Amino acid sequence: MFNKILIANRGEIALRIVRTCKEMGIKTVAVYSTADRESLHVRFADEAVCIGAPASADSYLSIPRIMAAVEITNADAIHPGYGFLAENADFAEVCTEYGIKFIGPTPNHIRKMGDKITAKETMIAAGVPVIPGSEGLLKDVKSGLKIAEDIGYPVILKATAGGGGKGMRIVREPDEFEDNWNMARNEARASFGNDGIYIEKFIEEPRHIEIQIAGDQHGTVIHLSERDCSIQRRHQKLVEESPSPFMTKALRKAMGEAAIKAGAAINYEGVGTVEFLVDKYRKFYFMEMNTRIQVEHTVTEEVIDHDLIKEQIKIAAGEKISGKNYIPLLHAIECRINAEDPNNNFRPSPGKISSFHSPKGHGVRVDTHVYAGYTIPPYYDSMIAKLICRAQTREECIKKMQRALDEFIVEGIKTTIPFHKKLMRNEDFRAGNFHTGFINTFDYVDEK
Numbered sequence: 022m023f024n025k026i027l028i029a030n031r032g033e034i035a036l037r038i039v040r041t042c043k044e045m046g047i048k049t050v051a052v053y054s055t056a057d058r059e060s061l062h063v064r065f066a067d068e069a070v071c072i073g074a075p076a077s078a079d080s081y082l083s084i085p086r087i088m089a090a091v092e093i094t095n096a097d098a099i100h101p102g103y104g105f106l107a108e109n110a111d112f113a114e115v116c117t118e119y120g121i122k123f124i125g126p127t128p129n130h131i132r133k134m135g136d137k138i139t140a141k142e143t144m145i146a147a148g149v150p151v152i153p154g155s156e157g158l159l160k161d162v163k164s165g166l167k168i169a170e171d172i173g174y175p176v177i178l179k180a181t182a183g184g185g186g187k188g189m190r191i192v193r194e195p196d197e198f199e200d201n202w203n204m205a206r207n208e209a210r211a212s213f214g215n216d217g218i219y220i221e222k223f224i225e226e227p228r229h230i231e232i233q234i235a236g237d238q239h240g241t242v243i244h245l246s247e248r249d250c251s252i253q254r255r256h257q258k259l260v261e262e263s264p265s266p267f268m269t270k271a272l273r274k275a276m277g278e279a280a281i282k283a284g285a286a287i288n289y290e291g292v293g294t295v296e297f298l299v300d301k302y303r304k305f306y307f308m309e310m311n312t313r314i315q316v317e318h319t320v321t322e323e324v325i326d327h328d329l330i331k332e333q334i335k336i337a338a339g340e341k342i343s344g345k346n347y348i349p350l351l352h353a354i355e356c357r358i359n360a361e362d363p364n365n366n367f368r369p370s371p372g373k374i375s376s377f378h379s380p381k382g383h384g385v386r387v388d389t390h391v392y393a394g395y396t397i398p399p400y401y402d403s404m405i406a407k408l409i410c411r412a413q414t415r416e417e418c419i420k421k422m423q424r425a426l427d428e429f430i431v432e433g434i435k436t437t438i439p440f441h442k443k444l445m446r447n448e449d450f451r452a453g454n455f456h457t458g459f460i461n462t463f464d465y466v467d468e469k
């Protein structure tokens with residue numbers, strides 16, 4: 022087992038990792054930018070090293086600065102958290118060259134899944150269902166039009182370097198093809214420096230359901246059930262839950278098996294997530310694989326009663342996983358509390374938190390690095406806390422979430438708490454009747 026883990030991240034996830042390390046008897050090193058001196062991840066780690074200026078490029082994204090912190094603290098492993106360098110294959114490679122264990126998959130796994138066309142080809146070879154579309158990149162408008170004709174409109178153009186919706190265009194008829202093709206290419210080139218585009222049948226009103234998997238260094242891959250992440254706004258998840266209200270026993274079995282196939286095909290090491298689109302007929306299609314721990318891993322932890330960060334660390338240290346798959350024992354929902362103004366297009370609302378009271382009680386979990394008197398810096402993402410509730414049933418879980426949201430007091434800044442209160446009262450949400458377009462039809466206006 023590791024002696025000392027350096028956490029190459031900030032905020033709630035850095036604190037989340039510190040907590041598990043403490044429980045495992047592993048020493049921790051926090052790194053922080055000058056904007057993050059007062060964050061709880063810095064306070065609770067055994068050691069802390071300032072690695073630079075607030076801008077991510079000068080601190081949390083700077084490989085040389087992080088490796089310097091590893092060297093002076095003598096850490097033997099790095100946990101990258103999510104975001105920043107978590108899916109940077111070059112960083113994982115540098116770690117290996119330094120003899121430092123990167124807690125996550127190999128550089129090869131990261132590269133394979135980071136390029137969407139390569140990921141899709143790998144899934145086809147593994148026998149995982151994928152969305153009908155082009156084989157590989159589109160060569161030109163003419164061949165694109167031909168494929169669109171074959172698979173039938175509407176179609177969607179996607180950037181192979183993409184993710185998060187950038188470089189994505191829906192095309193509803195042949196007349197619109199060329200303009201959308203040009204826009205997708207330009208956006209992809211500007212965002213990723215790679216204008217490779219592929220085409221797929223557009224799935225109408227899908228659900229986003231993802232399967233958590235884990236693979237060890239001995240070839241075992243398991244799944245840990247699903248999360249429904251259909252409640253998103255502009256490709257930012259707002260609410261996640263497990264089990265999915267759309268799930269059936271048969272669908273979970275089929276999706277679980279497909280996710281295991283996906284992981285086994287690449288000999289996956291670490292925890293990862295296989296994302297699927299599920300249509301209204303419960304047909305499911307591989308979309309992407311995330312090779313990191315995700316923000317919403319907590320809902321899985323709550324429903325299967327397992328610490329996923331601990332699993333990551335044990336896998337990285339070479340331990341075997343049991344080989345058994347997991348099904349949800351309870352229901353859990355996570356609401357992301359962001360420093361954003363939901364009345365103002367979710368505009369970021371950084372600043373000083375004048376008062377902060379976190380909900381408590383049975384079945385309520387709050388993961389956060391903030392507190393009363395803390396100033397949210399404007400440089401990073403706006404998530405300041407995750408509120409996770411769990412109960413025996415979805416109905417009880419929603420009631421508990423409503424109670425917990427009512428108890429959650431954050432003053433001095435705007436937050437997404439009122440948005441979540443309204444969502445929890447929505448009839449369609451309560452009935453489990455929603456898809457990825459739900460938020461576009463849910464118009465949030467303030468309570469008062």
Ligand code: MV4
Pocket residue numbers: 152177184185186221222223224225227228229250251253256298308309457458
């Ligand atoms: C799709 C799709 C419909 N059909 N692909 C959005 C982000 C990117 N990772 C893939 N995305 C989508 N791909 C086909 N063939 C609809 C989306 C999509 C979406 C997916 C998951 C969660 C939210 C979404 C919101 C809009 C569009």
